[in-house]
Amino acid sequence: MRQDDHPADEKQSGRLAIGATPGVKKRQAGTVGLRGVYSVEFKGFNSLDSDGPLVKGAPKKSDVDVANLFTTDTDIEANGRVVLADPKHLIPSQHIVPLIADRKADDTVRKAPPRLGNTLTTADLTELNRQVNKDKKDPEDVANAYARHKGPVK
Incomplete structure (x- = not known):
């Protein structure tokens, strides 16, 4: 998909296929909302996995034109994908929720979690993901280097 091919463009409505988890087809923060908020219709819906090999591979095989990926997915930039704008804020912000055994x-x-939330940006997390997933660095080493670089969190 080219950057100027935005599915909210009326000229693209009805011409593009979307790939995502099955739930996206019925969610307000999915095709229902895209239709209602942006007047976007899709010519097809392919049920795929959640940010896994199926949804990542579908655009490469031209099975879909639009894919639902996590914003921090390093494959977006690596494959020349374009993150579409959402000026009407249809899709709510999602945040990392750290879990630990009590x-x-x-x-x-x-x-730590509230302080980390004010420090760790989407760009930071994408870069950390790239180091682990693409460069095959140890996650603990990557996290420790990030913590040293950022210094004490206030």
């Missing part, structure tokens, strides 16, 4: 969480760990 028996492992001391006071320091319990205070």
